[in-house]
Amino acid sequence: MATKRQNASKRTRGASRAAPARKKGKPASLTQLGASVETPASPQKARLETAPNPHPDALYIARFTAPEFTSLCPVTGQPDFAHLVIDYAPNKLIVESKSFKLFLTSFRNHGAFHEDCTVAIAKAVIDAAAPRWLRIGGYWYPRGGIPIDVFYQTGAPPKGAYIPDPGVAAYRGRG
Numbered sequence: 001m002a003t004k005r006q007n008a009s010k011r012t013r014g015a016s017r018a019a020p021a022r023k024k025g026k027p028a029s030l031t032q033l034g035a036s037v038e039t040p041a042s043p044q045k046a047r048l049e050t051a052p053n054p055h056p057d058a059l060y061i062a063r064f065t066a067p068e069f070t071s072l073c074p075v076t077g078q079p080d081f082a083h084l085v086i087d088y089a090p091n092k093l094i095v096e097s098k099s100f101k102l103f104l105t106s107f108r109n110h111g112a113f114h115e116d117c118t119v120a121i122a123k124a125v126i127d128a129a130a131p132r133w134l135r136i137g138g139y140w141y142p143r144g145g146i147p148i149d150v151f152y153q154t155g156a157p158p159k160g161a162y163i164p165d166p167g168v169a170a171y172r173g174r175g
Helices: 004-017 097-109 114-129
Strands: 050-052 062-072 079-089 093-095 133-143 146-153
Touching: 062 093, 062 097, 079 114, 093 097, 093 114, 097 114, 114 133, 114 146
Parallel strands: none
Antiparallel strands: 050 093, 062 079, 079 133, 133 146
């Protein structure tokens, strides 16, 4: 049978490995996180939610990567596929990732040109979170033999921010 001292020692050792305590609850503005939510019927019906930036005093870059983004060609109705890379420097708010995934998924039955989809996603993040800076790269897979890459950013990157390479290779075809 373990002594009180051995039990206390076990509790102390276990505590040192435990994850740091988190605040309980979520901001009231987050209605989709932790809930069963239907995919929005369109990007206009989707709701990008935000939460307070846990480090508003720090300059940092957050990245969303969506390598399997889909939308529809507005003319033919055929599916279009893209690899999206969104980098942003949060200000007072951060974008909640579940709502962002639902927002991106809402494009699956939405007809729009590559340029429209890419820039509309950027503008939605800007409207929701008002970041210090944002850039998006939309690397669209070829249709009709032509890949289309669409890039948008709000201005010069913040001085002193580490901005990694998007990591998406230029399209080379099968060669």
